[in-house]
Amino acid sequence: MATLPAKPDMKDRILETADRLFYLQGIRAVGVDTIAAEIGISKRTLYNHFPSKDALISAYLARRFVAPRPSDKSPVEQILGTFDSLERRFSAKDFRGCPFVNAVAELGEDRSVRKVAVAFKESRRLWFRDLLAQLGVAEAEALATQLALLVDGSIAQDLVRNDPAMARAAREAAIVLLKNAGVKVGAADRQNKHTAKKRRSRSAS
Amino acid sequence: MATLPAKPDMKDRILETADRLFYLQGIRAVGVDTIAAEIGISKRTLYNHFPSKDALISAYLARRFVAPRPSDKSPVEQILGTFDSLERRFSAKDFRGCPFVNAVAELGEDRSVRKVAVAFKESRRLWFRDLLAQLGVAEAEALATQLALLVDGSIAQDLVRNDPAMARAAREAAIVLLKNAGVKVGAADRQNKHTAKKRRSRSAS
DNA sequence: GCCTAGTTACACAGGTCTGTGTACCTATTT
DNA sequence: AAATAGGTACACAGACCTGTGTAACTAGGC
Known part of the structure; x- marks a missing residue:
């Protein structure tokens, strides 16, 4: 040998x-x-x-616990970019759901597994929350939770169905929720992913 | 013996x-x-x-594959009732996520497991779709998918976090999506949840 | 040249798992 | 009473799993 x-x-x-x-x-x-x-x-x-x-x-x-990287893109682009990123990953052959959710499902009783899974989910929720706060959204906490639901929902659905369209569906839903919270989502954000950065600072409506 | x-x-x-x-x-x-x-x-x-x-x-x-039972309640009540039902189940001690998602996570490669999991997810999506069609929603297909994302997202989040509030967050998001689609959601639908008398037997999530 | 740290090959202990074989037991039916 | 259906007790095969023990080998540093 x-x-x-x-x-x-x-x-x-x-x-x-x-x-x-x-x-x-x-x-x-x-x-x-x-x-x-x-x-x-x-x-x-x-x-x-x-x-x-x-x-x-x-x-x-x-x-697997990687914190989201800071970005110079606008908060809206970052939020919607999350779903674009998901769509890309769903299209890859080697996507098999969220490793933390899967680990909890497999090793349910294990305390330490659960702990790191909770920490991961919460870190992403807080990332959403901070971006929403930058946008001046009043109910940033609640909306961040809802966006996290869409992320995990699309991941679970794709795990079962193998359908990247789940990411697009989540993205569309996220846009509705953002608009409902008073966030202006530009046309560029709806289609394109790499456009000029328009800073939109909002005050509460 | x-x-x-x-x-x-x-x-x-x-x-x-x-x-x-x-x-x-x-x-x-x-x-x-x-x-x-x-x-x-x-x-x-x-x-x-x-x-x-x-x-x-x-x-x-x-x-575990239990089809949703026909109900005489209004479509909106049925849709939102789904999230109330989830909240109740999240509060129970013995809730451990969606058995189909868990099975796919555990036994990933198995074809037959995946097949039944897809069938179950699709059956619930179609249930949503038909209710939305009854409400005259134009984009019933897309909205049904989004509601399904919220359901599975709240289930995954609760599996990890053990927090029934995930169901309420999903419910609030669902209301926003419904209203955005032109559905009228009454005040009673928004708050009350103990109008139901019928016991729903366990369905699989 | 020699020493040390890392690696290899391989056996094995002790456990768990699925699935089978076999002889016996206990009701109910005919 | 006899036959049959279904259950029990228990051993065991064969596979796989985690983790350890041990002797030999190999490379780089001194």
Whole structure:
């Protein structure tokens, strides 16, 4: 056997592979043997980097927890861009729903899994809320929750149906909710995704 | 051991118990031994009624597939009643998300599971669509999809957060969407929710 | 040249899971 | 009374799972 060079950090390779398999096939459905075999390493090496499968699961979920990046786009563009991004991801073959929701569904009782899942959902809701506050929306809290419902609803529907149109439906609904809250959604925001940034500051109507 | 009389059909008892355990703990997390032990029967008896665990899983999902019952209430009441019903179920201790979404998340590759999940989601969407058509909504198809997103979004959020307020948030969003489509939502529909006398049996979400 | 850290190959313990085989038991029916 | 249907008890095969133990190998740093 030729010895593999192991250029990138082994730990990263393990985590990356575990991430892919856990996400695509389910956490319980993938054993550590499978992960090791996929990389071509021995199971012993895997356990030298992660003390248990539970630790690997935690690392997997922590890795999936990425905070939304700050952007210089307008708040409306950022909000609607979320749904465009979803549509793109739904169209990819390897989309399999929200890893946090799936993990809770699979490992229901586990406290730590639930904790990180709640933190993730809340972080996205707060991101929506802050953008809405920038737009001067009075009920930013409530509307942010509703937008989060649309996001998770479209993810769940796409998981089952495999239909990227669910993202567009959510986007259309989001536009209705935004307008109802007094947010001006320009024609550019409705169709195009990369147009000039028009700053629209609103006061309460 | 005193011999148990087995009054109700054994098959029903097995299915009912499997349903409860599968739903609450996850399909992969529950073994046939556990199910048999919970009822107090031998594993052999279980396998005399269901040829395999897969057959039991199929029966479990088929049992959860309950079509919405026809109602004499107004379409608006029926639509909003869906969210009231969700709120009630979220408040119950034994709510653990949508069994079909959970099953797809757990058993992703399985074709038949996916098929029944799609059928269930579509049946509820069509139920919404027909109610909207009765209300003369022009874009009943699109709006029905959006309402379905709100339903599944609130279910996913509650699964993670355990917060029945997700159902109310979905309800408020639904009202905005309905009004935007020209539907008149009366004050009674907006507030009152204990006008219903009929007990609705469990439907699957 | 030598040491050390990381890796490999492989066996194995101990657990769980699905599914079967078999002999016995207990009602109900005929 | 006898036959039949359905249940029980229990062992077990075969697969898979997590996690460990161990001896040998390989590469880079000193």
